[in-house]
Amino acid sequence: NAGVTQTPKFQVLKTGQSMTLQCAQDMNHNSMYWYRQDPGMGLRLIYYSASEGTTDKGEVPNGYNVSRLNKREFSLRLESAAPSQTSVYFCASSAGLAKQETQYFGPGTRLLVL
Amino acid sequence: AQSVTQPDIHITVSEGASLELRCNYSYGATPYLFWYVQSPGQGLQLLLKYFSGDTLVQGIKGFEAEFKRSQSSFNLRKPSVHWSDAAEYFCAVGGVGGYQKVTFGTGTKLQVIP
Numbered sequence: 721n722a723g724v725t726q727t728p729k730f731q732v733l734k735t736g737q738s739m740t741l742q743c744a745q746d747m748n749h750n751s752m753y754w755y756r757q758d759p760g761m762g763l764r765l766i767y768y769s770a771s772e773g774t775t776d777k778g779e780v781p782n783g784y785n786v787s788r789l790n791k792r793e794f795s796l797r798l799e800s801a802a803p804s805q806t807s808v809y810f811c812a813s814s815a816g817l818a819k820q821e822t823q824y825f826g827p828g829t830r831l832l833v834l
Numbered sequence: 835a836q837s838v839t840q841p842d843i844h845i846t847v848s849e850g851a852s853l854e855l856r857c858n859y860s861y862g863a864t865p866y867l868f869w870y871v872q873s874p875g876q877g878l879q880l881l882l883k884y885f886s887g888d889t890l891v892q893g894i895k896g897f898e899a900e901f902k903r904s905q906s907s908f909n910l911r912k913p914s915v916h917w918s919d920a921a922e923y924f925c926a927v928g929g930v931g932g933y934q935k936v937t938f939g940t941g942t943k944l945q946v947i948p
Binding site: 724751753760761762763764765768770776778810812814816817818819820821822823824825826827828 | 843866875876877878879880883885924928931932933934936937938939940941
């Protein structure tokens with residue numbers, strides 16, 4: 721099992737460019753999440769998907785969109801990148817939203833917006 | 835609103851020495867508490883979690899944590915640190931709701947010297 725995979729590992733964008741971060745899990749999990757990690761701020765939830773076909777905003781959704789393509793895949797799109805979106809992005813999944821389940825994280829995508 | 839504080843940004847210990855990483859939380863009722871480890875270039879991995887019951891929780895890699903309601907703390911301990919424990923450690927707190935309501939701390943970076 722690969723667990724949670726993310727592509728790309730690293731990306732440089734210019735302000736205003738768009739891109740999609742891909743995430744896939746092979747654990748048959750219902751719930752998936754996108755976080756950003758910034759120095760000194762811990763992880764912050766951008767969007768989550770409780771189950772296939774549903775998505776909801778997290779703490780910091782502005783400037784982002786998501787798509788739950790199917791049960792395995794959950795993508796994060798930046799329509800017009802800004803320097804403030806320079807961050808490390810983590811995808812995670814869990815069997816369900818309940819905290820009794822274990823959350824599994826991908827290795828991250830490091831994004832630099834110039 | 836819930837919150838979590840990790841007062842130590844960076845800690846250095848000698849290999850073989852004991853370790854204690856501090857975590858203080860703010861939440862009105864009994865919280866759900868987590869400790870995660872993030873190795874360089876990797877995603878977060880769950881070390882242990884507390885929901886209820888025994889206040890001393892055993893985790894993976896020889897770690898344990900103790901929930902102390904009177905001190906609003908959930909400190910992580912290890913009796914003898916190995917060089918491979920060098921990583922960043924995150925405490926997280928959750929209350930009512932699922933993972934979409936979990937708040938992460940800002941992390942403590944652990945350096946292990948030979």
